[in-house]
Amino acid sequence: MRTQNGRAMKTKSSSTKTGSPRTRKLRAGKNSPVRGAQTNAVHAGEGNKHGIGVGVGTPIARTSTFTFSSTAEMKLWAEGKSKAYIYTRYGNPTLAIAEQKIAALEGAEAAVVTASGMAAISSALLGALKCGDELISTAQLYGGTYRLMRDVFGDLGIKVHHVGTDLAGIDELVNSRTRVLYVESPTNPTVRLVDVAKAAQFAKKHNLVSIIDNTFATPVLQQPIKLGYDMVVHSATKALAGHSDVIAGVAVGDKKWMERVQHMVIYLGGSMDPEAAYLLNRGIKTLGLRVRKQCENAMAVAKFLEKHPKVARVFYPGLPSHPDYKLAKRQMRGFGSMLAFDLKGGLPAARRVCDRVQLFLLAASLGGVESLVVLPIYTSHYNMTAEELTRAGVSPGMVRVSIGIEDSEDLIADLQQALA
Numbered sequence: 001m002r003t004q005n006g007r008a009m010k011t012k013s014s015s016t017k018t019g020s021p022r023t024r025k026l027r028a029g030k031n032s033p034v035r036g037a038q039t040n041a042v043h044a045g046e047g048n049k050h051g052i053g054v055g056v057g058t059p060i061a062r063t064s065t066f067t068f069s070s071t072a073e074m075k076l077w078a079e080g081k082s083k084a085y086i087y088t089r090y091g092n093p094t095l096a097i098a099e100q101k102i103a104a105l106e107g108a109e110a111a112v113v114t115a116s117g118m119a120a121i122s123s124a125l126l127g128a129l130k131c132g133d134e135l136i137s138t139a140q141l142y143g144g145t146y147r148l149m150r151d152v153f154g155d156l157g158i159k160v161h162h163v164g165t166d167l168a169g170i171d172e173l174v175n176s177r178t179r180v181l182y183v184e185s186p187t188n189p190t191v192r193l194v195d196v197a198k199a200a201q202f203a204k205k206h207n208l209v210s211i212i213d214n215t216f217a218t219p220v221l222q223q224p225i226k227l228g229y230d231m232v233v234h235s236a237t238k239a240l241a242g243h244s245d246v247i248a249g250v251a252v253g254d255k256k257w258m259e260r261v262q263h264m265v266i267y268l269g270g271s272m273d274p275e276a277a278y279l280l281n282r283g284i285k286t287l288g289l290r291v292r293k294q295c296e297n298a299m300a301v302a303k304f305l306e307k308h309p310k311v312a313r314v315f316y317p318g319l320p321s322h323p324d325y326k327l328a329k330r331q332m333r334g335f336g337s338m339l340a341f342d343l344k345g346g347l348p349a350a351r352r353v354c355d356r357v358q359l360f361l362l363a364a365s366l367g368g369v370e371s372l373v374v375l376p377i378y379t380s381h382y383n384m385t386a387e388e389l390t391r392a393g394v395s396p397g398m399v400r401v402s403i404g405i406e407d408s409e410d411l412i413a414d415l416q417q418a419l420a
């Protein structure tokens, strides 16, 4: 592979010092002053705004390309000696602000924002894997990630092994070709947890690249980088942006890994649009407030559902009945905004509830200010065999709920009438 400059890129096993000008510009979240998470969400990456006539709002650099004052400066850029922005696929000031905010929130050196969560996931994985490598992943995953591994990675010569969220049997799967351990915690849609510290230690012991999808937890509730993960990925479409108005993703980690991700983003083209970065920056500022309210609401809704006579089972890690309750208490700072439930009446009863809600919206996605219900078999987990669904823990009648910031009494009243 060659860079745009025509210089040969080093192979994956070698150092990544050949970063493009964009990758050299990745700013360190770790170097931001040590401040609280909410302060970082508001102020990280914003630059000095003190003075007269300085705009308080986060600016948007709505441009595809950037000028140079001379060919001499262009030459410096081509030689990797200039930090100038050249073209938004390589970098843009509005994207850089989001990257600094998210790196600071995750306690990481750097971040790379992408056009979607899937762009972040595929760029992180392809940045770490090559033909002939093997990947171990939890079987309980967002369906898109699972299908990427199932339908694309095989053709690329990358073998995928799946384990349960308890990682049982993982020792037997590791061999000299194993390169990556990929986990999601909590999982979509079953809200099961992986012992994230244990998984990171396992990866370290076997010299694997550890990657975790932190979308459901958000950095407010869990910061895997601090536990030793190499990379964290997010669908920033969800809680980070938080308002159901943008598709976005981000990968987070140290500079070495982020340079690799950035290369993949530049060449595969999964770069974020500045308008999306603007919305993401705006959303991130209220992340902490939203997540705390969502956790409160989700607990109230979970407790209500657990007592309802038509509900067979509620999956919410904040309920003592959840198999990962103790783990959730130990490794998360809150139980999150996501829950799922099975109805005694199976799929027909689940469809009836979803068709009858009036305040909840029947829509895919999650993490926004609006509460949503969805049937995973028709959305995130479509195109999966019965065996794959069982392995993922998804029953045909499972309803997944994303809790928003509305008043919990209204959410409960809506579910009450829909279940009647």
Ligand SMILES: Cc1ncc(COP(=O)(O)O)c(C=O)c1O
Pocket: 116, 117, 118, 119, 142, 144, 145, 184, 188, 213, 215, 216, 234, 235, 236, 237, 238, 247, 248, 249, 365, 380
């Ligand atoms: C946990 C998780 N990861 C990744 C994704 C993919 O994100 P995007 O839709 O932004 O590409 C999703 C989407 O639902 C998700 O739920």
